[in-house]
Amino acid sequence: MLAPFVVTLLGSDGRPYDGADVTWAVVGGSGTVAPSVSTTDADGLASAVLTLGTSYGVVTVQASTRGVTPRVFSATSIDPCDYATSHTLGSTSAGALSTLDCQLNDGSYIDFYTVAIGAQGIRIDQAAGFDTFLFLFGATGAIVGVDDDGGDGSNSLIRAILPAGTYDIGANSYASGVTGAYTITSSTISSSATGCLEYWVTRGLQASSQSLSTTDCPASGSYGDVFSIYLAAGQALTVRQSSTAIDAYLGLVNANNVVVASDDDSGGGTDALFTYTPSSAGIYYIVATSFVTGQTGAYTLTIQ
Template sequence: MNPYARAAAPLAACLASFVLAGTAHAQNGLTPLRVGQSVTGRLVESDVPVNDRGRFHAYRFSATQGQRLLVTAESEDFDTYVIVGRQVGPVLDELKTDDDGGDGTDSRMRFTVPRTGQYVLLVQAYGEDGMGAFTVGLQPAPAASTGGMQTLSLGGTEEGALADTDNEDDESGKFYDQYSFRGQEGQRVQIGMMSDEFDTYLSLGRMEDGEWQEIETDDDGGDGTNARLRYVLPSSGEYVIRATSFGEATGAYTLTLSERTASQRTSQSITAGETVESELDDDDTVLDSDNSFYETWTYQGRAGEQLRISMESDEFDTYLHIGRMVNGDWEEIATMDDGGDGTNSLLEVSLPEDGEYVIRANSYTADQTGAYTLRVDTSRDR
């Protein structure tokens, strides 16, 4: 499937309107444009506004599969908008668009050609009343000569930079650098990416049969727009970090990789009729199944006792578990996600025998933290 493919846009009307407007253009109403060329144009009153935006000029160009192109549109008179697509019969299939990727309201976007053939480039005013002079450019983008796989060890820090010679993601068009590290099953890793020049974005994955398989991502888990990704490795082997940006940005960054040790917090006790307040944070233990944080509370129960356990939080979706530790292993008796109001949990259970029970106060998904209250009511009081 074409990685840029979108639903066919109603821009056939654009091309038809362009031809019907009677503007002097070449074959099919499209001005020819060559890769490596920049040309000037002007949007005037007689040009036709379309698609809830403004007037436009259309160009056609030929390109070969895999070419990396840089499309620019600049104007001091109006806010530019560019579209690259393919004409399929009467329909223009949009492949990529850009509004303000350049300086100010100018447009600038990279485009990797999905297959050899003819393409359409539209330069449009973003606003319906936009008119005036513009310059459109179609230049070869630098070949990918950097961004090869680097090695990063646990505890390591790397100073890097995203550049337009890095690898480029086929789907998003974003540049990225790659770092590999070896991890062990159950390791808790933390990856940080910081930059003063762009909004950082992290992806963690593995290469399987030469193909990238993404596992986990993070955008703003750190301070401000910095990324911080925490993950418990499900198996031993080589993992790959992709250091990239939230948008199509470049610039310097710092990447860190560290191992986190689960805190040795002991279980706290809770009694019948008691309400306790606590907080999940990223130093708590995580479940192996989904990397969600939890705290444990012990309760001395009796056979046949009916418990009503409630967990409430305004900061995350709560999840309750009750079970027992048998020879050091967790044996679950019952769980409940909701049951209470909204995303709060209410768990009702009958205890099978006398002894110590363990309540896990848990978040529903990974990386959810915050304050919560826990309460246990019992049939002893009824």
């Protein structure tokens, strides 16, 4: 702790008592206090600083001097990996990575921010003087999105189309051991994928405002929208593309650019539907396109 514990000692006449020794001791929890003895000054003040230990929880410190009832202080030590600061969608949060933050297995530090999101499109930016790395987690802690340099320069950017819920933003660095100031900025965007940009999605989504257009990604003579999704090993994924305007066609591509699932008409009529269970965790890409070359039009994407 940077701020010290302070006691004020008054004499029987109610005036500050100078020159009394105050003994400080940790009487509960994990930590050390220094100095162990401090002397009151002309204002009757004596102080000591608590250094928290390696165990988390309540730390109790006692200050005592002869002839006076001891004064008890307490501080709570929280695991930074279990703590998240509230962030409001549409605002900017300023923070700084430090050696007191949660440390990941790669040696990098991370801060967490909790944000409530409606069923909508969002954009999250992390900007700093170092090479940033940005995470987005779901309520259960599962990864929803990640990015290194999608923003300007070495800044990070996540676009996502999400179901309503509470999510955690992880402000991180690409390299291990980096500290320094950063900002997290969030905003709402269109819930329609456009312009062949990267959009993250997750289970529980029904995105009814999607459409194929000539500005979408080229896909074997057709147009397509590509949605990134993080999948856990052994957890089945079901995706449906429904449309009355196009002959829907779906594909699922892994991080090695291998098509691991695809479908044309299994959803009934010309709707596409597939279920896939990954054997390994990682980032996959849902490609929503048309079976007929060059078709454009509206569709709904449902992910379970």
